Amino acid sequence: MRIVLVGPPGAGKGTQAAFLAKNLSIPHISTGDLFRANISQGTELGKQAKAYMDAGNLVPDEVTIGMAKDRMSQRDAEKGFLLDGFPRNVSQAEALDETLKAEGMKLDAVLDLEVPEDEVVKRIAGRRVCRKDSSHVFHVTYSPAKQEGVCDACGGELYQRDDDSEETVRKRLEVYHTQTEPIIDYYRNQGLLITISALGKVDEVTKRAMDALSRESA
Template sequence: MRIVLVGPPGAGKGTQAQYLAKNLSIPHISTGDLFRSNISQGTALGRKAQEYTSSGRLVPDEVTIAMAKDRLEEADAAEGFLLDGFPRNLGQAEALDAYLRDKEVTLDGVLDLEVPEDEVVKRIAGRRLCRKDGAHVYHVSYNPPKTEGVCDVCGGELYQRDDDTEDKVRVRLEVYHSETEPIIDYYKAQDLVVTISALGTVDEVTRRAMEALGAAESV
């Protein structure tokens, strides 16, 4: 299957992408991984991306698109893939369509994870990370530590990332609504979108997603 995963920040895209890719035996391709891989390998595209990220600027679409195309050329993506974080806007969606047309293949579905805005804010603003190791993540409501402000595993101090405050989360949501949400209508016009609720446990959402993608594949 060839799938695009969309949804607002805090919808659980990264978690669901990993589960779905494993269940469907296709590679999970995320924008973040593309950037990290290209930068760490010192590719020409990675060096270009780093010029922008190191100065706090957005990486231009043409660089992101080129990275995605390179990744889709790899052998493991020949029979399918799950794209997470790409395309992020209409220009990227159109570029992906053009690439797939050249390859004479099409997307099988666009999975839209739907979450109420207040829930997104609650999920992200309540998140706390361990300052000591960075690996352990807690939530003040859903997964609180045994001792407030202290990591259960290593005793490190828990903190809130600067961009996880409620004000900044709402700004990220505004960017999502203005830049990324329009691709949902773009793909709806192609009859590709299946929308599911991203509320519930990880397993519940995964089961919902697999059922929706099965329906999309049979259309």
């Protein structure tokens, strides 16, 4: 299957993408991984992306599209892929359609993970990270530390990253509503959109997604 995964920040896209890709035996292609791989390998697209990023500018659509196109052409993606973080706007969605059409392919489904805005803020703003080891992550509601402000694993101080403040989260949501949310209507008009609730435990959301995709491919 060829799937695009969409949803607001905090919807759990990265987590669900990893599980879904494994269950479907297709590669998980994320924008972040594309950038890191191209930059570390010193590809021409990676050099272009790095120049924009170093200057504090957004990477142009054509560079992102070029990276995605190259990744989708690799052998492990012949039978399908799951795109996470791309397309990010309607122009990227249109470019993806053109790229697939040129290769005689098309998307099978666009999975929209739906989460209420207040829940997004609660999920992200509640995160606390260990200053000693950033892989130790807690949540004030869902997975609190035994002692407030202290990491269970190493005793380090727990803090809220600037990116996780409520103000920053709401700004990120504004960007999502303005730039990315329009692709939901774009794909709905193509009859590709599947919307599921991303509330609940991770495995419950994964099962919900797999059931919806199975019905779509039946």
